[in-house]
Amino acid sequence: MAGASAKKQPPRGGDILFNVVNYTIFALFTILCVYPFYYLIINTISSNQLSANGQINFLPREIQFQNYVSIFKLRGLPQALLVSVMRTAVGTALTVFASAFLGFMFTQEKMWKRRFWYRFMIVTMYFNAGLIPIFILMYNLHLTNNFLVYVIPGIVQPFNVILAKTYIESTPKSLQEAAEIDGAGILRIFFLVILPISVPILATIAIFCAVGQWNSFQDTLLYITDSRLYPLQYLLYTYLNSANSLATLIKNSPSMSGSAIAALATRQTPTSVRMTVSVIVVIPILLVYPWLQRYFIKGIMIGAVKG
Amino acid sequence: MAPTNDAIFYKRKNGPQKKISPGFKLFLWVLPFLILVFVFSYLPLYGWIYAFFDYRPPLKLSQCKFVGWQWFRFLFSNPTQVGQMMRVLLNTFAMSGLGILTSPLAMFFAVFLTEIHAKWFKKAVQVLTTLPNFISWVLVYSVAFSLFSSTGMVNNILQSAGAIAEPIKFLDSDSHTWLKMLLWGTWKGLGWSAIMYLATISGIDQELYEAAKVDGAGRFDLIWHITLPGLLPTYFVLLMLSVANFLSNGLDQYFVFQNAFNMTHIQVLDLYVYNLGLGNGNYALATALSMMKSLVSVVLLFFVNTLSKVMRGESIV
Numbered sequence: 001m002a003g004a005s006a007k008k009q010p011p012r013g014g015d016i017l018f019n020v021v022n023y024t025i026f027a028l029f030t031i032l033c034v035y036p037f038y039y040l041i042i043n044t045i046s047s048n049q050l051s052a053n054g055q056i057n058f059l060p061r062e063i064q065f066q067n068y069v070s071i072f073k074l075r076g077l078p079q080a081l082l083v084s085v086m087r088t089a090v091g092t093a094l095t096v097f098a099s100a101f102l103g104f105m106f107t108q109e110k111m112w113k114r115r116f117w118y119r120f121m122i123v124t125m126y127f128n129a130g131l132i133p134i135f136i137l138m139y140n141l142h143l144t145n146n147f148l149v150y151v152i153p154g155i156v157q158p159f160n161v162i163l164a165k166t167y168i169e170s171t172p173k174s175l176q177e178a179a180e181i182d183g184a185g186i187l188r189i190f191f192l193v194i195l196p197i198s199v200p201i202l203a204t205i206a207i208f209c210a211v212g213q214w215n216s217f218q219d220t221l222l223y224i225t226d227s228r229l230y231p232l233q234y235l236l237y238t239y240l241n242s243a244n245s246l247a248t249l250i251k252n253s254p255s256m257s258g259s260a261i262a263a264l265a266t267r268q269t270p271t272s273v274r275m276t277v278s279v280i281v282v283i284p285i286l287l288v289y290p291w292l293q294r295y296f297i298k299g300i301m302i303g304a305v306k307g
Numbered sequence: 308m309a310p311t312n313d314a315i316f317y318k319r320k321n322g323p324q325k326k327i328s329p330g331f332k333l334f335l336w337v338l339p340f341l342i343l344v345f346v347f348s349y350l351p352l353y354g355w356i357y358a359f360f361d362y363r364p365p366l367k368l369s370q371c372k373f374v375g376w377q378w379f380r381f382l383f384s385n386p387t388q389v390g391q392m393m394r395v396l397l398n399t400f401a402m403s404g405l406g407i408l409t410s411p412l413a414m415f416f417a418v419f420l421t422e423i424h425a426k427w428f429k430k431a432v433q434v435l436t437t438l439p440n441f442i443s444w445v446l447v448y449s450v451a452f453s454l455f456s457s458t459g460m461v462n463n464i465l466q467s468a469g470a471i472a473e474p475i476k477f478l479d480s481d482s483h484t485w486l487k488m489l490l491w492g493t494w495k496g497l498g499w500s501a502i503m504y505l506a507t508i509s510g511i512d513q514e515l516y517e518a519a520k521v522d523g524a525g526r527f528d529l530i531w532h533i534t535l536p537g538l539l540p541t542y543f544v545l546l547m548l549s550v551a552n553f554l555s556n557g558l559d560q561y562f563v564f565q566n567a568f569n570m571t572h573i574q575v576l577d578l579y580v581y582n583l584g585l586g587n588g589n590y591a592l593a594t595a596l597s598m599m600k601s602l603v604s605v606v607l608l609f610f611v612n613t614l615s616k617v618m619r620g621e622s623i624v
Contacts, residue, residue, distance in 0.1 A: 015526070018422075018526070019422075019423075022419055022422055022423060023423065023428070025419075026419070026420065026423065026428075026432045027432075029432075029436060029497075029498075030431065030432050030435045030436055032494065033435055033436045033438055033439055033494070033498060034435050034438065036450040036453070036454060037438070037450075039453065039454070039460065040449075040450070040453060043453075054458070054460060054463030054464070054467070057460060057464065098340055101336075101337075101340075102337060102340055105333060105336055105337045106337070108333050110329055110330040110333060111330055111333040111334055111337070112328070112330040112331045112333065112334040113334070114333075117334070117337065117341060120341065120344065121340075121341065121344050124344055124348035124349070126605070126608055127348075127601060127604075127605055128601055128604075129348075129351030129352045129354060129355065129597075129601065130351070130354075130355075130580065130594065130597025130598060130600065130601055131558075131577075131580050131581060131584060131585075131593070131597055132354070132357070132580070132584040132585075132590050132593045132594045132597055133351040133352070133353075133354025133355060133357065133594055133597070134347075134351045134354070135584070135585065136351075136354050136357065136590065137346075137347075137350055137351045137354060141346075152343070152347075153343075153347045155340070155343055156340050156343050156344050156347075186332075186333065186336070187336075211441055215441075215442065215443035215446075216443075217443050217444065217445050217559060218558055218559055221562070222585065233443050233445050233446075234445075236445055236446070236449060237445045237448075237563065240445070240448060240449055240452055240563075271453075271458070274449060274452070274453070275449075275453060277449075278446060278449040278450070278453075281442075281443075281445075281446055282442055282446060285438075285441045285442055286438070289437065289438060289441040290434050292441065293433070293434065293437055293502065
């Protein structure tokens with residue numbers, strides 16, 4: 001390749017123009033995608049007074065990290081963080097387990113009416129009863145204002161089952177047969193043979209599931225009114241939507257009790273609280289998403305082979 | 308009859324005692340999960356029955372009056388309601404339509420990104436532009452709030468530069484609502500949508516390009532005659548899927564951006580159903596509406612699937 005391009009004639013004017021325009025457009029769009037997050041971060045670590053005056057646009061000034069200490073003294077916030085973490089951990093674990101288990105079980109040709117039950121599950125990807133009937137169902141099942149509503153309804157996700165099943169089908173059948181000859185039961189085979197070899201696909205499912213759980217907002221909106229069950233996402237939404245109650249909340253925050261002493265630079269403001277929560281919400285995503293992309297492409301390739 | 312049925316569940320093994328057949332045992336292992344599927348995906352369909360009653364929670368359904376098709380007729384009964392429905396449908400069609408119209412953008416994003424030869428630059432663009440896809444709409448709104456509210460960055464800069472006297476109301480107004488929603492959607496999704504096309508491009512046979520170059524083809528010839536035709540099948544599938552989802556704009560984006568000012572242009576079908584049902588407590592009417600939406604969506608899905616079978620000889624679902 002390199003040799004071939006070296007032999008090429010020198011670039012023409014049109015080519016140079018094309019490249020300049022092409023690089024510029026991509027650079028601009030990339031900045032557009034990244035700058036808002038950068039803006040949030042530099043504002044939360046700069047003096048809150050400068051930030052409130054709109055003086056922090058490109059570089060942080062009078063750097064301080066007090067915002068990230070004060071924020072946890074705000075009523076409701078530690079609880080929301082706990083809810084977010086719990087739903088992400090529990091929800092992801094359950095979904096990953098179910099996807100692997102069902103994916104494996106549906107490769108077992110002996111299963112009674114296997115094709116029928118597989119389709120029974122898959123077809124649910126293509127219809128939806130609608131918001132209100134599902135809401136009424138959750139209400140009747142006593143899942144409203146219940147933490148379980150975050151983790152139970154999403155346990156079986158047909159798409160993830162397809163991914164796991166396709167992956168398991170691609171692994172050598174002889175592994176299972178050898179275990180069977182050794183007298184291992186189906187559960188032993190699943191836990192000792194299938195789970196270890198399925199780690200790559202399960203990692204993919206886990207990471208997608210975790211981001212989905214962490215970002216989820218709609219289920220709280222629909223099924224939860226008890227503020228102790230609000231995850232960070234929903235708390236952030238309430239902060240964005242009710243400036244007045246946020247201002248009161250800050251006034252009553254213990255970190256403000258010595259407000260006479262609290263310097264203007266580190267005193268919490270509605271804006272500083274909103275931005276700090278936003279950064280806390282985005283940081284886990286920032287840490288994992290570059291991997292997601294790689295896994296996703298792999299997932300697509302596997303998923304393309306329909307189960 | 309009975310013995311044959313029995314044989315499915317039991318297998319006679321050396322004599323009279325019965326044992327559960329291994330196939331049925333496997334089924335029993337997945338049964339708990341199938342029950343979950345039934346409860347959360349099939350059982351809600353039973354809830355469609357609420358559309359035919361004058362349902363008023365906390366009353367039980369049995370205590371409510373059966374009203375037949377009344378709610379369905381109500382949706383198109385008086386001029387005010389018809390006007391409301393038309394606006395909601397127009398918003399839905401506009402958002403989905405604009406989404407479909409701009410869908411080739413992702414394809415061109417991938418094509419032109421492939422033309423970039425600096426590996427690090429390409430990699431950086433690819434990774435950084437997918438970031439917005441992984442954040443929630445609440446966070447997008449938080450970003451929008453920080454940048455575009457009346458005390459946000461953009462207004463601050465414009466005011467201190469003396470370009471404007473009063474802050475521009477980017478969020479609390481109804482100007483260009485469709486366009487703004489489209490732009491936020493594009494900002495969030497463009498980089499990510501391009502990934503699929505980038506993967507497809509990397510699968511195109513390199514020899515095609517080499518052969519065309521030998522024949523003297525220029526950059527745009529290669530794009531036009533090799534890359535784009537190679538991407539069309541992927542584009543077609545994605546296009547069909549977005550047609551199938553024509554009525555489903557999703558709730559999150561429109562919910563977080565809605566306010567008293569932009570309601571006329573932001574209320575898409577999903578948001579309307581939410582506002583009717585959980586906002587105003589009119590469960591029956593909202594159910595009637597989501598029922599119609601679900602039915603139309605299934606019909607659309609069948610339609611695009613058939614279309615795909617006819618045109619490509621391959622179904623998409």
